[in-house]
Amino acid sequence: MDLYHEDILDHYSHPRHWGILSPADIDHEESNPLCGDRLRLTMQVKDGKIANIGWEGDGCAISKASASMLGEMLIGKTLEEARAIRKEDILERLGIDLGPVRLKCALLSLKVMKVGAYGLAHWNEAER
Amino acid sequence: MVAAPTSSVVELTRGDFPILAQEVRPGVPLIYLDSAATSQKPGVVLEALDRYYRESNANVHRGIHAFSERATAAYEGARAKVRDFIHAASAQEIIFTRNTTESINLVAYAWGLSALRPGDEIVLTEMEHHSNIVPWQIVAERQGARVRYIPVTEDGLLNLDAYNQLLESGRVRLVGVVHVSNVLGTINPVAEIIRRAHAAGALALVDAAQSVPHMVVDVQALDADFFAFSGHKMVGPTGIGVLYGKRDVLDAMPPFLGGGSMISSVTLERTTYADLPQKFEAGTPAIAQAIGLGAAVDYLAGVGMEAIHQHESALVGYAMQQLSQIAGLKIFGPSADLRAGVVSFTMKGIHPHDVAQGLDSAGIAVRAGHHCAMPLHEKFGLPATVRASFYLYNTSGEVDHLVEALERVRALFAR
Numbered sequence: 076m077d078l079y080h081e082d083i084l085d086h087y088s089h090p091r092h093w094g095i096l097s098p099a100d101i102d103h104e105e106s107n108p109l110c111g112d113r114l115r116l117t118m119q120v121k122d123g124k125i126a127n128i129g130w131e132g133d134g135c136a137i138s139k140a141s142a143s144m145l146g147e148m149l150i151g152k153t154l155e156e157a158r159a160i161r162k163e164d165i166l167e168r169l170g171i172d173l174g175p176v177r178l179k180c181a182l183l184s185l186k187v188m189k190v191g192a193y194g195l196a197h198w199n200e201a202e203r
Numbered sequence: 204m205v206a207a208p209t210s211s212v213v214e215l216t217r218g219d220f221p222i223l224a225q226e227v228r229p230g231v232p233l234i235y236l237d238s239a240a241t242s243q244k245p246g247v248v249l250e251a252l253d254r255y256y257r258e259s260n261a262n263v264h265r266g267i268h269a270f271s272e273r274a275t276a277a278y279e280g281a282r283a284k285v286r287d288f289i290h291a292a293s294a295q296e297i298i299f300t301r302n303t304t305e306s307i308n309l310v311a312y313a314w315g316l317s318a319l320r321p322g323d324e325i326v327l328t329e330m331e332h333h334s335n336i337v338p339w340q341i342v343a344e345r346q347g348a349r350v351r352y353i354p355v356t357e358d359g360l361l362n363l364d365a366y367n368q369l370l371e372s373g374r375v376r377l378v379g380v381v382h383v384s385n386v387l388g389t390i391n392p393v394a395e396i397i398r399r400a401h402a403a404g405a406l407a408l409v410d411a412a413q414s415v416p417h418m419v420v421d422v423q424a425l426d427a428d429f430f431a432f433s434g435h436k437m438v439g440p441t442g443i444g445v446l447y448g449k450r451d452v453l454d455a456m457p458p459f460l461g462g463g464s465m466i467s468s469v470t471l472e473r474t475t476y477a478d479l480p481q482k483f484e485a486g487t488p489a490i491a492q493a494i495g496l497g498a499a500v501d502y503l504a505g506v507g508m509e510a511i512h513q514h515e516s517a518l519v520g521y522a523m524q525q526l527s528q529i530a531g532l533k534i535f536g537p538s539a540d541l542r543a544g545v546v547s548f549t550m551k552g553i554h555p556h557d558v559a560q561g562l563d564s565a566g567i568a569v570r571a572g573h574h575c576a577m578p579l580h581e582k583f584g585l586p587a588t589v590r591a592s593f594y595l596y597n598t599s600g601e602v603d604h605l606v607e608a609l610e611r612v613r614a615l616f617a618r
């Protein structure tokens with residue numbers, strides 16, 4: 076089970092920032108039709124910085140662990156800094172090498188954040 | 204306790220599939236339980252492809268030269284083998300396509316766009332693969348026709364009482380049904396479904412992608428109007444599929460694709476079409492792949508389809524019995540005696556992708572997802588399932604490995 080090291084299993088079993096915030100400045104949900112994964116992310120922004128994050132969703136260990144880790148990365152960042160987070164940052168944080176199918180699981184949280192925060196209409200994993 | 208089945212089929216055939224000697228990673232042998240997605244290929248099929256390109260390559264139905272005649276004979280020989288294999292009345296009723304999906308699209312576009320009128324109905328089932336749903340939705344929308352569905356019961360069977368009610372509208376023009384479900388493994392009573400369709404004045408199309416590779420089929424005994432399947436799921440190459448259609452039904456249909464080979468004569472104003480099957484085979488076909496399919500059919504017939512079916516039936520019974528011992532594991536679909544070699548399941552609290560990933564670490568290839576049957580998964584309230592599927596080359600030892608690996612996955616996530 077080389078993919079599932081301790082850190083991923085821990086974030087999966089004990090997701091950080093679990094629960095939807097209300098009210099929220101940013102509230103967005105996306106799903107991955109290929110596997111039925113679904114993720115809703117809410118954020119509160121104070122003085123230009125991400126003050127609180129809350130998310131809920133259904134998905135595999137990779138997608139949930141990546142959402143939990145992304146939440147930790149985002150707290151205290153400005154929206155500009157958040158926008159600069161790239162695919163490579165998520166993969167580095169997960170600490171695993173993924174094939175194209177599982178990459179979609181790993182990057183669902185980043186997609187939700189970027190589409191929700193910046194209204195990006197087009198999402199291309201190769202570029203983000 | 205069911206004893207692990209032993210089988211002469213697997214002893215006779217296992218060594219014929221070179222890929223099964225591969226390792227997934229150093230020291231981890233491949234355990235291939237994804238044959239419902241695509242089957243592995245025996246050496247004789249690989250050699251047929253190679254030999255064709257080395258010794259006979261030329262275009263078919265065109266040249267007067269020796270190699271074109273040799274290629275044409277081999278290509279048409281493959282058609283005759285497929286005819287024998289499914290017991291069609293004539294080789295002219297065997298149309299080579301790219302795959303099952305293209306075969307169904309051929310019927311939907313060529314027959315559907317010319318025959319369907321506003322208010323007409325197409326009856327499908329809730330357990331169809333997307334390939335037997337989407338083409339009909341597209342064509343129905345264009346023609347103002349309506350698609351209706353035979354419901355699936357909790358046990359993964361078709362509700363045939365509801366089917367009778369659907370037929371009572373008197374507007375059903377075609378019934379499309381999957382012979383063997385790619386998710387539940389259910390073997391549907393297609394002969395009876397076709398009989399009722401005909402009694403209601405409708406044509407019947409069978410998606411046979413998961414049946415032709417695994418059991419004896421006789422299209423005439425079933426009385427199917429259309430029968431669609433793929434080469435790559437029956438130890439043949441990718442890129443070749445078959446549409447069987449009854450001659451009178453095919454004759455009455457306009458062509459699907461226009462181009463070379465499918466004509467009788469062409470002027471700048473109009474074209475008259477070739478006879479069957481060329482009318483539906485525009486352009487240079489997948490010649491090598493058709494010849495490879497012919498070799499696949501010879502191979503399967505040599506092993507014996509009844510023996511293959513018995514082998515898989517014993518294996519799926521054993522797998523269901525062993526899998527049901529695993530805590531939190533839920534199997535979908537009917538009992539082993541009503542299904543082909545497919546078992547889809549979930550594990551409590553573990554996403555199917557994580558199960559499949561864990562199995563991959565043990566060298567075991569399964570499929571996780573909705574298996575191109577989203578409506579069926581929605582019916583069972585599931586985004587995805589894990590599917591293990593078996594073929595003639597799988598062993599009961601591989602089932603034991605699957606069960607052991609699933610126990611390890613369960614332990615990993617149970618902490």
